[in-house]
Amino acid sequence: xxxxxxxxxxxxxxxxxxxxxxxxxxxxxxxxxxxxxxxxxxxxxxxxxxxxxxxxxxxxxxxxxxxxxxxxxxxxxxxxxxxxxxxxxxxxxxxxxxxxxxxxxxxxxxxxxxxxxxxxxxxxxxxxxxxxxxxxxxxxxxxxxxxxxxxxxxxxxxxxxxxxxxxxxxxxxxxxxxxxxxxxxxxxxxxxxxxxxxxxxxxxxxxxxxxxxxxxxxxxxxxxxxxxxxxxxxxxxxxxxxxxxxxxxxxxxxxxxxxxxxxxxxxxxxxxxxxxxxxxxxxxxxxxxxxxxxxxxxxxxxxxxxx
Numbered sequence: 001x002x003x004x005x006x007x008x009x010x011x012x013x014x015x016x017x018x019x020x021x022x023x024x025x026x027x028x029x030x031x032x033x034x035x036x037x038x039x040x041x042x043x044x045x046x047x048x049x050x051x052x053x054x055x056x057x058x059x060x061x062x063x064x065x066x067x068x069x070x071x072x073x074x075x076x077x078x079x080x081x082x083x084x085x086x087x088x089x090x091x092x093x094x095x096x097x098x099x100x101x102x103x104x105x106x107x108x109x110x111x112x113x114x115x116x117x118x119x120x121x122x123x124x125x126x127x128x129x130x131x132x133x134x135x136x137x138x139x140x141x142x143x144x145x146x147x148x149x150x151x152x153x154x155x156x157x158x159x160x161x162x163x164x165x166x167x168x169x170x171x172x173x174x175x176x177x178x179x180x181x182x183x184x185x186x187x188x189x190x191x192x193x194x195x196x197x198x199x200x201x202x203x204x205x206x207x208x209x210x211x212x213x214x215x216x217x218x219x220x221x222x223x224x225x226x227x228x229x230x231x232x233x234x235x236x237x238x239x240x241x242x243x244x245x246x247x248x249x250x251x252x253x254x255x256x257x258x259x260x261x262x263x264x265x266x267x268x269x270x271x272x273x274x275x276x277x278x279x280x281x282x283x284x285x286x287x288x289x290x291x292x293x294x295x296x297x298x299x300x301x302x303x304x305x306x307x
Contacts, residue, residue, distance in 0.1 A: 002099075002148045004092050004108060004139050005155035005172050009197040012154045012173045013278035015075065015104065019269060019304040020048030021297060022079060022201050022283035026067065027057045028290040034063075035070025037292035042074040044294075044301045050079040050109070050176075050201070050281045055120050060085070061094035068102045075104075079176055079201065079281070080111035080158040083131065084123045088138035099149035109176050110135075111158025114227045128229075129163045136171050156199060160184070160233040165191040173197055174278070179224045181255035182271045183237055189276025199279040200272050205259040206284060206296045214250060217257030220285050222247045257285070266303035273307060 021041045026034045026049075041049050049067065053060035060078045067076045076098075081091065091110065098106040112128040119125065157168040159175040165188055168175035174197025177188055189198055203220060207213040224230045231244050234252070243252040258268035269280045282304065284293040 002096070002150065002152045004095060004153045006152035007154050007173055009174045009195045009278075012107070012156075012197040013199075015047075015154070016077075016107070016197070016199060016279040017047035018273060018279060018307050019046070020050060020075075020077075020279060020281040021046045022050040022281035023292055024052055024283065025290050025292040026051045027054070027063065029292065031066050031070075034067060034292075037294060038067045038071045038074065040292075040294045041297060042071050044298055045305050046074065046297065046301070048075040048077060048107075048279070048281065050077045053078055053081050053085060061098065064098055064106065065101075068098065068105055073105075075107055076102075077107040077156075077176075077199075078109045079178065080109045080113075082113040082121075083110055083135045084113055084121055084125075088135050089142040089144075091135075092139040092142040093144050093146070095153045096144055096149055097146060099151075099153040100147050103150050107154040107156065109156045109158065111176075112164075114229055116227070129167055132157065132164065132167060133171070136167075156197065159188070160229060161236065162191050169193055169196045174199060177201065179203070179221075179230050179256055180233065181237065182268065182275060184233070185272045185275035185277050187237070197279065198277045199281065200277040201283055202269055202272060202280050203257045203283045203285060204265045204268070204300075205257060205286075206262070206265065206293075206299065207259055208261050210259075213257075213259035214253050216285050216287060217253045217259060218247050221253055221256060262300055262303050265300060266307065269304060270307055 060081045095108040155172040156174045156176045159165045159168045169192045178201040205213040243249040272280045284296045
């Protein structure tokens with residue numbers, strides 16, 4: 001029976017395409033409006049759409065089913081399904097249901113989340129790599145009574161540091177780093193090796209006004225800079241406590257949030273691809289967190305999809 005992970009990093013990279021969409025807005029929209037946005041992303045030519053699972057968000061498998069059912073071709077990928085939101089058997093079973101129903105269109109992204117989020121769910125946050133390894137073992141051992149998908153469900157791990165990246169290379173088809181500057185990408189590729197798929201998230205603001213762009217970018221970054229996993233990853237890359245403090249220095253905000261005109265954002269995405277990424281999913285931020293930014297993705301489409 002087809003399991004979780006095992007299609008291979010090169011096959012997954014080819015399937016995802018070079019550039020995709022990463023959208024927080026989808027979890028804030030009604031099912032009908034999210035479906036409309038999904039069809040627009042697909043019409044624009046983006047081959048893959050990523051969406052989150054955060055505390056209090058739409059449940060990720062139900063959400064993915066709605067998005068898959070509302071579209072025809074695009075891949076849907078959670079970025080990231082929390083291992084603390086469901087047990088390993090439920091995670092594996094949910095992924096197999098979607099993979100069987102929508103062949104080749106679902107990618108499972110899982111991660112250990114963050115201590116505050118896990119505690120809000122009523123759980124104790126375990127040692128990240130050990131917890132993920134045990135969870136993967138349990139997924140592999142999980143029984144499943146439904147029809148098997150025609151191939152293994154592609155699997156990526158949320159990974160920032162070397163140990164989780166090594167686990168992603170060994171036990172998954174790739175890794176999905178989030179909230180990272182460009183310098184993280186060659187580091188991640190070096191740890192992953194040549195075969196694993198590296199799918200990097202890049203936040204962007206389509207504005208040439210520095211103050212306006214940084215205001216939107218800083219509002220987005222504030223939450224992540226307060227989380228130890230992201231802050232420690234930035235420190236590992238050489239960023240100082242002064243850069244991280246007070247919602248981020250301008251230099252740090254500019255490094256994690258690409259802003260400017262179309263060419264500026266395309267250039268940043270290309271830098272990740274040149275640095276070893278196989279796929280870059282662009283999270284376009286606008287003033288309203290519930291705006292799926294379809295107009296902005298339309299403006300970016302020609303440049304991004306030519307990469």
